Structures are given as C-alpha cells and as structure tokens.
Amino acid sequence: MLNNSYLLIDTAALALNVQTLQGELNGAKLVPVIKDDAYGLGAVPVAKQLMNCGIDTFAVAHVSEGLILREGGVDAEIWVMSIPLDFQVESAVAADLVLTVGSFRQFPVLCEAAKKANKRLDVQLKLDTGLHRIGFREDELPQVARMFAEAAPYLHCVGSFSHFANNETEHMESQYSLFLSMAEQLRNLGMDPGPLHISSSASLEANAKYNLDAVRVGRRLYMDNPENPTGKIREIASLRAYITDIRERKAGDSLSYGGVFHLPEDAVVGVLSVGYGDGLTPELFDRHAPVLIRGKRAKLLASCMDQSFVDLTGIPCQVGDEVTFFGYDADGGFLSSQEIANWIGANEGCALTGALTTRVARVFR
DSSP: OOOSOEEEEOHHHHHHHHHHHHHHSTTOEEEEBOHHHHHTTOHHHHHHHHHHTTOOEEEESSHHHHHHHHHTTOOSEEEEOSOOOGGGHHHHHHTTOBEEEOSTTHHHHHHHHHHHHTSOEEEEEEBOSSSOSSSBOGGGHHHHHHHHHHTTTTEEEEEEEOOOSOOOHHHHHHHHHHHHHHHHHHHHTTOOOOSEEOBOHHHHHHOGGGGTTEEEESHHHHSOOSSSOOSOSOOOEEEEEEEEEEEEEOTTOEESGGGOEEOSSOEEEEEESOOGGGTOOHHHHHTTOEEEETTEEEEEEEEOSSOEEEEOTTOOOOTTOEEEEEEEOTTSOEEOHHHHHHHTTOSSTHHHHTTOOTTSEEEEO
C-alpha cells in the first residue's frame, strides 16, 4: 500500500457486530444498508464480508449502487430504496434489483420494462407515514391496490416499508401505528403488502417492537450509538495517516493558506500526509479536534488540500509515525468516530467515513 492514508476495516469486528445484531432482532431479517459505498468503507468488499456471515439481502439508495454491487460479483438480493430514474429502469431490471414503487407515474414505466424483459418484477411498496419524502399516503391506498391488481402480470409486491422521520418516541409510535394500519387496509383491499419493515439502527436501539419482519441497519453495523453507546457494537474502521515533517514554530507564526491560523505560543508543529482533499472536513481543523499519536491525544491546527498541521508539543514522536483520526491506533488507543463527529456537529461518525475520497486506501484485515 503506497497511499498517504488508509482506512483500516476490522472484518472480525464486523462479524461480531452482525452476530450481536442478529441476537437483538427476535427473528426479524437483518438487511445491511450499504449505500454511499457502505458509508465510505467500500460497498463491494463489505458486502462480500457480510455474505460470509450469512447475509443474503442488502439495501442501497440508488440504482447505480446496486449495479456496482452486481459488477463486483455480489449475487444477493438488492433493494433500491429510492425511486429509480426512468432511464435507469432497464439496467435495474436486467440486474434483478428490487425496485421501490412510491409514485403512481411509475406503474406504466415499470410494466413496460417488465414486458420488454419478459419477466415479472419484484418490487417494494413505499408508504408515507410522516417523512413526506416519497411514498403513498393513506388516502391513496385504494388506487394503489387497484393499480397493483392491474399490473399483476408484470409487478409482484415482495414487501412494504416506511421510514421514521425522527427518533422521538411520540412520533415513532404515531408512524408505527399508521404503518401497521396502512398495511392492514391494503389487505382489506385484497392486496398482500408482503413482509413489513420500518426500523433502522436508531429505532432498533429505541424499541425492538419496531422490528417487524426486517430491520435495515446501516450505522450500527460499523459503530455504536453516538449519544448513548450501548457498549455492544465495536467500531470497525480506523483512519490513519502519517507525520511527514516536524518543526519548532514561534508564537505568531501563521499556518495554511492565507495564514488562517496563528500560533498563540511557541509550539512543535507536525505536518500530516492528508488534507481536505482526502475528505477531512476543514471544520475538524477549525475546531482543533483531537487525533491519536503513539496513544496520546494531539490537537489539529489547520489544513491545506493535501497536507495539514498538528500540535505535537509534549508528544514524543518522529517523522513517519502514524496519526489516527478516529478508531483504534497501533498502540491500543481508541478515539471514537462519534466523538470526532460531535466536534463538527455531525450526528454520526458515518459522516466522517462517507466523506473520505478515493485517495484514502480501504484496507480489510
């Protein structure tokens, strides 16, 4: 590996997290969400590791993400959770992706694609219970049932789902009750809604009763609860880079483009092998977030596109030493990605991994 930085993914920890999650689901199906390149970890290798753990279904956001998995040799069932664009449908059908139906205008498009491919498409129905993004409202259910009946030669509903708008108990209860009611209304209208799923990482942590037939888990596969860690989920990713130079600097010396940061006092300043061009948000440096160097915390100072600055005062280290931005370091230290996310106002550490560019090597161990 010749990259300036790498994201180390612990596959044994991932397997343990899967085992822990399956023990919490009370028989519900675990469906890993590997959208956004598995939150920046690498969708294809993550999917293959999860398949080794017995996972047979994945969820993605876009058709393009599902096609990348297929091209990478992932032959599991793949759910596309957003409405596909019309020009994507033919390729999605050819790749046997399970598409979402959340708009009436999709019916003729999907039926025509099924007819052309000479196959009956497996699709999922999106019900709007409060997020108001995509999906059918309660008053639209009679038309939904009628259109699915008319499209029966071409479309097969293999599940129905919704999405919680927030994690407040009152709102979750309201959406959950409405979702169950809508599913029952469909049955009364003569339509089988199929297996039901509404829960994700946060709602799984909130109440197991929301599990229903399947739970879509993203963040919780990779890291613990950001506000109230359970201690059951192990963080699987560690971002590491290197010290490339060390200099003694004087109070008042400026750092980075335009001299945006001035040292308030004399300091030992290290230069790091990464910058915001690698996906490290400048806010981490503006707010002087911590990093780990030889098991000790050091303070970020400023950044450039390809390099950045850290305060090494009082830390015994040398050029070539690793710097850990979050996760575990080689000395046994740990810096939670959730803690670092809090420094920039992000609610989950996935915001950090998801922002990393392709310059950061993904290494699976």
